Amino acid sequence: MLILGIITVSLSSCSEDFLNTTPNQILTEDQVFSDPNMISSVLANFYGRVNWGQNITDHGSYTSLDEASQSNSGANTEYGFGDGQWRVYDYELIRNINQFLASVRATTAMDKPLQLQAEGEARFLRAWTYFNMCKGLGGMPIVGDVVFEYKAGMDVTTLQVARSTEAEMYDYIIKECTEIAAFMTTTKPENAARATKWTALMLKARAAIYAASIAKYNTLNTPQIITEGGEVGIPASRADGYYAIALAAAKVVIDSSGYKLQDVTDPTKKAQSFYNACCVKDNNSEVIWAKDYAYPGETHGFSTNNTPVSVAEDIDRSRVTPVLNLVEAFEYINERDGKLKLLDGNGDYIVYNFAEDVFANKDPRMWATVIYPGQKFKGKVIELQAGRKSLVAGKWIAEIKQPGSIDPVTRATITSENGPTADNAEFMNKTGFFFRKFLDETPQSATRGRGSDMWFPRFRFSEAVLIAAEASLELQDEPNGRKYLNMVRKRAGIQELPTITFNDIVQENRVEFAFENHRYWDLKRWRIADKVWNGDKEADNSALKVLFPYVVNMPGDANDGKWIFDKQNDRKGVRERNFQLKNYYNFLNQSWIDNNPKLVKNPYQ
């Protein structure tokens, strides 16, 4: 072996051009920026590097909040939120984008409009990076278009930029978006995968509404969360200005983008229509920007990992499943309180003929968000039955067997193959629900080999509408706020409201954007996260709950074969949600401060 190696080395070293070979995997800047396709592929690289926070490639990220819980083997004992929760600090990407900008502005390989579009997309992605950094860390250094370069012997302090204020950071994002929106394309890109004028305006609206709500609610609810230099915290006096910017940007998108809420008039088709609006790429009029996936090439394992047990296509299944808290957050069509009606006034079970009857008249968006007992997925009914119960001498006795067990005599299901179960079994439902939003119905999409090409929307048209609703309401224009909010509620298929309050905005955002990486940031910017996730061990707002459906097994009784439900604490997401004041901003790493002593620490750090 050794001899063979020596021979090979000596053979290859004989060729004359060995030291003069042109590398075929490293391209020079001139080579890249003389070819439009190469320029696009650099942009594509940037698009692939901006996937932060809760998203479908990281199903575990859904277990951190009050939307879903771990269903996979042992319990999730994570308590509270980390100091680096969903933190973004990516100056490497910002530097790469600045390098790209310098080169693309100088290139002659592209027509002017294409060149401007490439610049716009790069600046959009840079603004998006700053935005993601800012919502976790507050104001951080803004480096503009400068590409920092270290040369031996130079004074390093010129490379060290101090943190901007939080307001300056949002101002910068808003200014960038305003400038690029003026020249970016208005044409819808394929599968909403690339940035356009409308994407820029959506980011502008979102950044402005974040800044506005921090200005208003930090002063109201958490006045102590500020730093002396304003790196964290925005003065209350700026709130109205930001709300006005958010409203104006959202209005442009609503009135002239050509995007619209996907809707049907037939109330029985509303649920499917909402699923299509979030999850189906073809003929989509609502998703403005998404992280797109494609098969073959770039797929993800969200369907593989989280598919219902009974329709699994590979060994993976049911790793993360939604909790009852989210299900109960959805209102009824004509009733604001979405709590399921499980017990009557005396504390006795309310008996339902079919499992799905307990969900009758709920917001159709719930159907599109979670698979609840008795609903179909991939053409098959997804059974969820924890066991059977019978009333013996005034006490309900539960009969629970291995998943998939049937009664040897009547052939009726005892515990369905999907669960839910209250043990540590792997690949088994533990909460009573499965994901539907972002779960792919394509055959083979739940296998390890193929994966799913379901996209992950980052901006949907309905967000523009809800930003307009929130900004109008905050600017003392309740009638217009109500008009916008009711647009979303009407499309969903639930009752319109005669008047609206701040809490209605909170509620609507929660259910409309479930699993879309909104809730954590929303509760943070409204400064109510520490009150909602207050660490209470029992209350629905902080303790995860699950729904266990049982069939009544009392032959001869009028209720035999009917359904009753237990609401109970989640055994997997065992620790209550506990958001502390220090979690409003991420901590800075000591290593960043070592490299740049001008950085100051965040509060509570």
Next chain:
Amino acid sequence: MKKILYFISFIALSLMVTGCGTDNYDEPTSVLQGQILYNGTPIGLRGSGGAIELQLYQDGYELHNFISVFVNQDGTYKARLFDGEYKLMFKDKNGPWVNSRDTIPVTVKGNTIKNLDVTPFFIVSDENITMSEDSLVTFAGTIEKIDPTAALASVTLYIGETLFTDNINNVANVVVANSKITTFPYTLSETMNLKGDKKVAASKHLFGRICVKTTGTTEGVFSKVFKIK
């Protein structure tokens, strides 16, 4: 099996070989310790989960990270260090006292004691917690407001199964209605009925503790822990 034994003995042998003479520092032997006090009285804290933290810096070394020193529930802290000059700081807005980020210089030489004075928002004094036979727990004490600007968030009574009873580790708790507490010093006198509580009935030992929280802070100030069962 024999092969595995050979393998293990080989590893053990190699560890012995490499373990010789590579340590070029002795372990630290000096101890810095102290207690967080108000007017000479220790302050009760949450002692679990690294809740209250002191930050210890030392200049002149490459590593700029502070050493975390966690405070126990009776307000004591202890760190084993090398002799030298250190700088001690409270973590920002961490404890139930008026925030102060002044650097406290400490010279560690042998066994060093450094008590830290703070101005708490509230304190609990003269506390007493007892349980009578019929599982009725009586909480008594005086809640004093020390910082005039502090706003009361909540007074909570906790029952736990271990000596480490606090807002995270407890089996039962009751929040005292804020509307009752109008003037300070407030004389606390509450009862809590644990009859029928399965967790409480099953536990061998029970402890009681009182916590007072100020708005806008994460950590509350605690009373002493009382063993009641």
